[in-house]
Amino acid sequence: MENINENNTGQESNSAEIPGTSPGKMLREARELLGLSVMDVASQIKFAPRQIEALEADDYQRLPEAAFLRGFVRSYAKILHLDAETVLTALPQNKAVPAELIPGSVGEPFPDVNSVLRQNLNWLIAALLLAIIVAGLALWQFTAPPEQSPGQPRDTLVESPVSLPEEIQIKPEEPVPEAAVIEPEAPKTRPSTETEAPKRRHSIETDAPRTRPSAAAAQSSVEAAGTEASRVARQNQATASDTEPDASAPVISLRLEFSEESWAEIKDREGKILSSRIHAGGSEMRLSGRAPLSILIGNAPSVRLYFRDKEIDLAPYTRTSTQVAHLMLE
The missing domain is CATH 1.10.260.40 (lambda repressor-like DNA-binding domains)
Incomplete structure (x- = not known):
């Protein structure tokens, strides 16, 4: 116890x-x-x-x-x-x-941890939004230029062929009005001299010397007018012969294959546009014309040209800055 x-x-x-x-x-x-x-x-x-x-x-x-x-x-x-x-x-x-x-x-520690987590979450959301905006702007800048760059050579090429037919039509029209005005002048001069001569036959002899020089001058003007008319006619013939197609020029054929959307313009020896348009990817075009043929091709790396059953390399004829090829086939 x-x-x-x-x-x-x-x-x-x-x-x-x-x-x-x-x-x-x-x-x-x-x-x-x-x-x-x-x-x-x-x-x-x-x-x-x-x-x-x-x-x-x-x-x-x-x-x-x-x-x-x-x-x-x-x-x-x-x-x-x-x-x-x-x-x-x-x-x-x-x-x-x-x-x-x-x-x-x-x-204290627990509330501090929660507030830090909330703050970090807010910063993370803001950073993600900013990254999305920057990525969208960068994507827009990279995709916008390819849509505009093909359009610039198209506008230039569509305008250039329009002026060529106007120049060809204007050349033969310029001398035609001159020939039409000069040729009828000869008959107008002769009647005037002939009508004036009878009126003055009854005059004194001193008037005769005055009439004779005027008639001679009229005759010389008629001859000059005829000479000028013939010269103009010869010029018109030469101009017309220059504009007429040469039937002896050979006709050649070519073939174009397009792997992507491209445009092509082909002219014959007279400058006539045989074809000028945009071709879809996977399409093909066959064409014939009088040599030499002037060929202009946009987006040339995606186009294959065949002439006389042989493929022609377009790289030597292509500008790297515009991707446009220009060559002549004879």
Whole structure:
């Protein structure tokens, strides 16, 4: 009985000592006994070192609210192999949760982590939107020039053949009005001289010398007019012969194959446009005309030209800046 009483007395003395020991002191001594630093404990329980130091110093004003504080103490006691309930019992009930600490708890680790995550998420969304906008602008800039570049040579080529037929038509028309005006002048001069001569026959002899020179002048003007008319007629014949097609020029044939959309313009030796249009990819064109043939091809790398059953390499005749080939076939 005496031993039992002594044991009970020892237990009562130990239990009396526990309330006298602060939770912070119990945790600090256990940590030092295990040889752990504050940083070691902070890395295991995910709390800030300043909060661990505040708990060990029993400074509850710097600690979070009651729910977090009890979980904090449980985690700390667990890694130090202490009885968590014993440490929790030692917490002062009247100082556990001050009312004024509730607003300040926003700055503690858990709220800080959430705010950082939200902030990072906002920055990530803004960066993605900016990247999408930049990618859209870059795609528009890369795709816009290919749509416009083929259009420029097309406009130039459509305008150039229109002027050629006008020049050919104007040349034979210029001398025709001159010949028409000069040829009828000869008969007009003769009647005027003949009518004036009878009127003046009854005049005195002194008038005769005046009439004779005028008649001679009229005769010379008629001869000059006839000479000019014949010269103009010969010029008209020469011009007409130049514009007439040469029947002796050989007729040649060619074939064009288009792997992509391209345009082609072919003229014969007189400048007549045999074909001028856009060809779809996969199409083929066969053509014949009097040599030499002037050939103009847009988007030349996608076109194959065959002449006398042989393919002609268009690369030597192609401008790299415009991809337009120009050559003559005889």
